[in-house]
Amino acid sequence: MPRVLVIEDDETTAREIVAELTVHGMLAEWVANGREGFERASQRDYDLITLDRMLPGMDGIDVVAEMRRAQIDTPVLMISALSDVDDRVRGLRAGGDDYLTKPFAPDEMAARAEVLLRRRQPQPAQRLRVADLELDLVSHLAYRNGQPLTLLPTEYRLLEFLMRNSDQVLTRAMIFETVWGFHFDPGTNVIDVHIGRLRRKIDSAGQLALIHTVRGTGYMLTAAHDSLPVTS
Structure with missing residues (x-):
């Protein structure tokens, strides 16, 4: 069970974070002071830390910098x-x-936490693979069933993010900030357009669909259809 240190001075927010992480199978501990948070992080082994920006005792920027x-x-x-x-x-x-x-949706926070936990796990040094889809991280080439795919630079970055976090639901905000590198505009359809183009190149007729829409949330790349979230 992943261990998470929650450093947050607002009790209501802290309880909300702890409760959501617990639902997602994590063991969360809470401290309300930046200095105490840094000391706890120094003394114990955690898999993840959620860190408030403005804290008593020691500012969040200083906490992470000291860490x-x-x-x-x-x-x-x-x-x-x-x-x-x-x-x-x-x-x-x-x-x-x-x-x-802030304010944030608890499930968005938990989704980001899960991505960071997975990111810490060792990844293949040279290639990512999901089913018969491969991504060569050195040559920046993609293959489906051994056949090369022609990807534009943004499509490559999008596919890499999806594959690095396969079997995980990725929200539109997470995708936008990681692939495009700036704050998510909920009014834009740029993600949906690029996902559509990527689908046409990867999930061609007769092949197992790998990119899936999670209604109201975002997208998921997986070969295991029974792992898809239930949507209404």
């Missing part, structure tokens, strides 16, 4: 009421692995 200086490489999901791009960049440059703004 990285101390060679603590635990993935950090920063959570902040500050939504400007500059602050997000500061958090990521200090050593944060992802940045989520």
Whole structure:
């Protein structure tokens, strides 16, 4: 069971985070002070840390920066009421692995936590593979059933993100921020357009469909159809 340290000074938010992570099979511990959070992270082995941006005792930016200086490489999901791009960049440059703004949907937070947990697991050094779909990380070439696929640069980045997190539901916000690199605009259809193009290249007629839409949430790349979430 993954162990998560929740560093959050607002009790209501902290309880919400702990409850959602528990539902997703994680063991969460809560501390309300930045200094205490850093000390706990230094003394114990955690699989993930959720870190509030503004904390008493020690600011969230300082906490993650001190962790990285101390060679603590635990993935950090920063959570902040500050939504400007500059602050997000500061958090990521200090050593944060992802940045989520408040208010947030609990399932979005849990989905990001699961992605960070999976990212920490060893990945094949040269290739990613899901069923008969392969991605060569050195040559940046993709193959389906041994046949080469012609992908544009954005399509390659999108496919790599989907394959690195196969069997996981990825929200549109997660995809947009990772592949395009800036804050998600819920009014844009750019993700749906690129997913559609990628589908036509990967899931051609007669082949097992690998890219699936999770209604109201985002997308999932999987070869195991029985693992797909139930939607209404």
